[in-house]
Amino acid sequence: QQPTLLLASAKDRLFPPRIARAACTYIPQVQFHVVPQTGHAAFLENPLDFTNVVLAYLDGKPTAAPPVIARSKGADNLRIDTKYHVV
Numbered sequence: 001q002q003p004t005l006l007l008a009s010a011k012d013r014l015f016p017p018r019i020a021r022a023a024c025t026y027i028p029q030v031q032f033h034v035v036p037q038t039g040h041a042a043f044l045e046n047p048l049d050f051t052n053v054v055l056a057y058l059d060g061k062p063t064a065a066p067p068v069i070a071r072s073k074g075a076d077n078l079r080i081d082t083k084y085h086v087v
Contacts, residue, residue, distance in 0.1 A: 001028055001029065002029065003029045003030075003031070004027050004029060004030045004031070005030075005031050005033070005053075005054065005057045006020055006023065006024060006027065006030055006031070006032045006033075007033055007034075007035055007042060007050070007053065007054075008020035008021070008032070008033070008034045008035070009034070009035055009038040009039055009040060009041070009042040009045075010034050010035065010036045010037060010038060011037070011038060011039045012038070012039055012040045012042075013039070013040070014040050015040070017034045020032065020034075031057065033053060035049060035050060035053070038050075
């Protein structure tokens with residue numbers, strides 16, 4: 001019954017977004033988001049967007065309108081608290 005953030009990578013062949021989305025039906029209080037242009041390791045392939053999404057979620061901020069939370073360029077739907085500085 002705990003709030004959960006489930007991130008999927010758009011091009012992940014091992015755990016594709018469609019499977020991750022299906023898993024959401026079994027997780028109460030889930031926020032599901034897809035990080036575009038990433039394979040299985042979004043945290044390595046796009047660390048800035050990945051970290052910003054996680055920090056926003058942990059800070060209790062609305063992260064974005066589902067199903068997409070981050071974009072590599074022009075993340076106009078991503079809301080990040082400016083007190084975090086991710087390099």
